[in-house]
Amino acid sequence: MGVGGQQTEAAVVFSWEEVQKHCSRNDRWLVISRKVYNITQWAKRHPGGSHVIGHYAGEDATEAFTAFHPDQTFVQKFLKPLLIGELAATEPSQEGNKNEGLFKALAWMMVWYWGTSWTLTLLCAVMLATSQAQAGWLQHDFGHLSVFKKSKWNHLVHKFVIGHLKGAAASWWNHLHYNHHAKPNVLSKDPDVNMSGIFVLGSVQPVEYGIKKIKHMPYNHQHQYFFLLGPPLLVPVVFNLQNLNVMISRRSWVDLAWYLSFYIRYFSCYVPLYGFFGSVALNLFVRFLESHWFVWVTQMNHLPMNIDHDKNRDWITMQLQATSNIEKSFFNDWFSGHLNFQIEHHLFPRMPRHNYHLVAPRVRALCDKHGISYQMKTLWQGMTDVVSSLKTSGDLWLDAYLHK
DSSP states (O other): OOTTOEEOSSOEEEOHHHHHHOEETTEEEEEETTEEEEOTTGGGGOTTOHHHHHTTTTSBOHHHHHHHOSOHHHHHHHHGGGEEEEEOTTSOSSOTTSOTTHHHHHHHHHHHHHTTSHHHHHHHHHHHHHHHHHHHHHHHHHHTTOSSSSHHHHHHHHHIIIIIITSOOHHHHHHHHHHHHHSTTBTTTOGGGOOTTSOOOTTTHHHHHHHTTOOSSOGGGHHHHHHHHSTTTIIIIIIHHHHHHHHHHTTOHHHHHHHHHHHHHHHHHHHHHHHHHHHHHHHHHHHHHHHHHHHHHHHTTTTTSOOBSOOOOOHHHHHHHHOOEEOOOHHHHHHHTTTTOHHHHHHSTTSOGGGHHHHHHHHHHHHHHHTOOOOEEOHHHHHHHHHHHHHHHHHHHHHHHHHO
């Protein structure tokens, strides 16, 4: 033990004054994460050269050590024999002539200076929206019990993903989505086609509204105002209000806790950078972007299809009349979370998504054999069909409204 070291029951401790004395060519100590190492002999065998490690003799080398050694576990076996003690508890982590935590300070300075520019904020929003959309497809997997063999594990992880990662309620999603799968595109039974009088869908509802002279909206222009009310507002406004209503009215306190954990995590990360109102604005913009993504993916498979009252059809016929597929490609699969295989998903809702493309040829062959329509579209056609179907329905309403 060198002069200045103090023996304790736990370890040999040193002051910075003592460490800084060992900085000559034949006597070298350095500090890494408050541990003191004698590198006098090791410096000669250092893979990076004696000069590199020798530059930090008598100094704190933590930041340099971290920067040069990606595999911290591997190098620990070389450090262990060199350990001679640690800094006293009263000593700072770095010698007095250094700015402690310089890397951390530099990082925060960069974030404060560059991180809230319009360009990087937009990039941040796009990345957050992408993660939210993909987390949406992931929670969909757990919600359908298609990941784990045991249902309870699917339910548990579903609450975490949709609640903590997305800020929504599992109970809300289950109620809406299971009804959708049970009776897809069935008026008054499928909540996804319950548009609260804002839109009229299919060929039956517009005529009914027209005959009854119902005009909550100018439905003949719905293919135009869809771009203002549909994709921009569904997630940030409609879904948020629905979530809060379900959690509070049904006293779903577990879902509410997960929901709040999302916003606690979000605001703790972004308020230091954007302030409270800036963080709210960023979140709304991210939801705005995510909403466009969600609406186009989910509606292009259903909205242009048959929408009618319940006809008590068999399972296969009902699902095929309400769904269509989008062509398989790497992008389409990723973009839609494999829900471009909507037909297979509706026929086998608990099937893991990566198996849809395997069963699709068999389903199509069966449909061809029995003369059942199996619709496959391009991504662009699926999206344009959403708008054209809204226009067709709006024209049917106007004709019935004026002439019947």
